[in-house]
Amino acid sequence: MTVSNILMVGVGGQGIILASNIFTAATMYAGFDTKKSEIHGMSQRGGSVFSHIRYGQEVFSPVIPEGGAHFVFSLELMEPLRWLDFVNRETVLVSSDKRINPANVDTYPDGVAAELKRIFSTIQIVDVKKLQSKIASATFLNVALLGVLSGFLDLPLPAWETAIGETVPRGTFDKNWSAFTHGRTLSDGATEKRSDTGVIGDKGRAPDRG
């Protein structure tokens, strides 16, 4: 009864909610039970935003147990440091290198990247400037970064495709999909290197839930 736990974090307005909606739908289309929990409201106004996603054979709690995150996915560089209660020694971090100062803070704290590297044993920090030059516009960065994360996971590509198709605003699928697939090629994750034909090796097959 293993459940995979993904904590997605960022700053209000960056598109964490959309990214997590896509992710959750992809896990459903891959045949898993899935739950996601987040807070909207005050956090939309430039505050920290988070979303918990859990998928597996059967999921109970919609929130990730303390110390239980397998992945942290962040659209902003310092945000992962707020959520270390959910992190353990094996937690993998995929983060954008985007730096956003909180309101009323003028200088970004020093040493964030080094601190992340100290805490997370597996880590991929994505250069978003470079990434942005390869995709349609900054609007699709969240989905491109999701592509990077997808490379670490065993969800079949068609599940992602269906999920993106039904979640993103009408008329934006092509741009989102190309951002996603570009992100996927940048991923340090093993899935990408294995195969990308849609049907991934044994581990990636949807479990039988007949």
Added chain:
Amino acid sequence: MLAHGSGCTICVMKRQLLSGNEAIARGAWEAGVHVGTGYPGTPSTEILEALKDYPEVYTEWSVNEKVALEVGIGASLAGGRTLVTMKHVGVNVAADPLFTISYIGVKGGLVIVSADDPAMHSSQNEQDNRNYAHAARMPMLEPADSQEARDFTRIAFELSEKYDVPFLLRSTTRISHARSIVSVAERAAPGRPAGFYRNIRKFVMIPAYARLRHVAVEERMEAIARDADELSLNRIEEGSGGIGFVTSGVVYQYVREAFPDAPILKLGMVYPLPENLIRTFAKSVETVVVAEELDSFFESRIRAMGIPVRGKEFYPRLGELSPGRVRAPLVRAGLIPATDGGEAPTAPAITVPPRPPALCPGCPHRTVFGLLHELGMKVTGDIGCYTLGALPPFSAMDTCVDMGASIGVAQGIEVAEGDAYKRDTVAVIGDSTFAHSGITGLINAAYNGRESFVIVLDNGTTAMTGMQPNPFSGTRISGEGAFALDYGKLAEAVGIDRERFRTVDAYSKEEVERAVRELATLDKLKLLVVKGPCVILRRKQKKEAS
């Protein structure tokens, strides 16, 4: 057997990923709901926003929760199945009709959703609205995920009609704003509401008739309590180990996660309680532990039945639980053995500056708060995005209590200070909040001869809760055009003269400053409307237009 992958039509057609709020709307629609009313409030807002997309259902944002419930009562008495939605504090506003509709009962099923917010992610308090079920003598259901949110809503309509009583449906943030997979069905063909027929002794609550109805209320609650023992929504999940848990809602999920093999009594109906079922469960385990967030609602009642239980000695009355927070206190108390438990979380070696929410760059509210900060006035505040004016760099708000309070509190300060009052107090309130319950306060100021200075921050929308139109916006929930309340005529109606009523452009610092400085020196009641569209709304409208 087939792996349900992306191509699987069964998965795609019958199973949907829904938030708890969307699932409530879906359940109501399937149950044949005719009317949905409510007032926005996190975490309840998306219920009505989802319901409005079903064309068979009439939906409206009402002016406030009290009116929403009253419209709902009328719809129910005319035979319509009706859903009324609000956040936990909204039930305070609607409490007056709530307590008496409990006596009157229903015609069409009436389901009232209270979306509670333990941990106050976006609220001014964390009241536990299970208490309303007891106080208003009304049954309450509490789902534990989106599937149950859909199922329980459907069942609530049936039970409401069966027992002739409105049903409360309690959700919490972790149910409303969590997504999970839901098996759905089609809408029952409900037919049209039968219409309103006179029944004076049942619908007119004068003392003589209300006394009769109160008898019916108590008999009904006893009948529901008896039936609760058999109700499938309350279930015992057998297990092993000496500790059995009594729990409900999302906490059930935490308990299941933390104690996969433990016996659990899961309550789907949280009021009235199934006494015999609880006794049976208690007999089957060594120790009963009640796991509930906030108040000691189950625990106190079960103890009053003479059944020994434990609970609040482990679990706090504040905030939310979690799988870890359900487990750790029992380990500490030696009730269950510690597992290896993993390492303690690492603390960051550098200081991470907090990132609280803030007024958006370009927000029209900024001008006023910048100015009030400079002027150093006493600001009685209200609830909305603009409450962020209390935080640095503005620090320009001195009170925030409940919606509409700014105008009443300013009057109280004036009255108590008496001769010493220096016209240095200003009430600041948003447009939606002003319509919700500020106008009554304004009438009070006029009636009692106050000198209050009221500033309405009109950004054209209810921004805090995600851009719902309100009576000043000129549109309805459906997007169609509507009458927009006229500030000038309102000012005139409460006797504010031309000199003391102004409308200025929020984006013009000079205009705002001149108006505030001038009005502050005048005697009598004054109303200033600072108008400027919300930046997020503008962006949204631009996107929709393109």
